[in-house]
Amino acid sequence: MYTVPDLRAHGGADAFLRNCASRAVLDLLTNKWVCLVIGALRPGTMRFGELRRRLDGITQKMLTQTLRDLERAGLVNRDLYPSVPPKVEYSLTPLGENVGVLMDAIRVWAEDHIEDIRTAQVTYDAKATEELQPI
């Protein structure tokens, strides 16, 4: 029989519960663009245009939205230099650097296990197909 592990080990928060605030934090973090933006900012400060070019495939809207969410959550700093043309620099806060270690680990894991995943998927799809046509 399954028993729930000790949830109070770190403050009583439990992301498995739908109304726990940690579920919302998890929602924020488990996002492709969030992972990549934070990963891009780990080496250092970047401007908006630099981020847009680095995050291949992201639209202006999604980059703006992601950066706002991260700024609001206190993971990213936004520094505006009111020059003409305007210059905006983004960087990680200490909290952002903290979670950045985890975001990087996820991204690197994905990069390192492409073949494992692809092989498994091909095998799975082949089995599904052969079940439909047993010769």
Next chain:
Amino acid sequence: MYTVPDLRAHGGADAFLRNCASRAVLDLLTNKWVCLVIGALRPGTMRFGELRRRLDGITQKMLTQTLRDLERAGLVNRDLYPSVPPKVEYSLTPLGENVGVLMDAIRVWAEDHIEDIRTAQVTYDAKATEELQPI
């Protein structure tokens, strides 16, 4: 000036590129339910119904879909016991246990930093409001 770090350090994969296969893997992993399902399975094998009850708020459809995706990617085992009523047990594969360490870290981080995030968000929202009404 920003320079791209050495991408070839682990096989040439780069999730920042839109067509890199690792981007698809990242897409699979950066998902709330994926994180929670893998986290729930780390302590050991669980049945479908047990998972549904543990992952508060998940629907049958999303649980099935998530489990299929993970099974197809080779992260989860599905063991069917053709009894009546049927019994299906889910567990992590070695690959699943491997990424499970990272998924758990993300979830625990979320649980541990609720207050930091909430404080930052309240502060951000307060500033946005005062800018609209400078008295």
Next chain:
DNA sequence: CAGTATCCGTCCGGATACTG
């Protein structure tokens, strides 16, 4: 018990146009 099938509203995310 562990699904599959279907319907349907929401909102994610892309494309485009415009601005300080």
Next chain:
DNA sequence: CAGTATCCGGACGGATACTG
């Protein structure tokens, strides 16, 4: 340069009904 505003299709995800 770094946004904002708007439109829109399609996927995501929930609710419900049915099944081996």
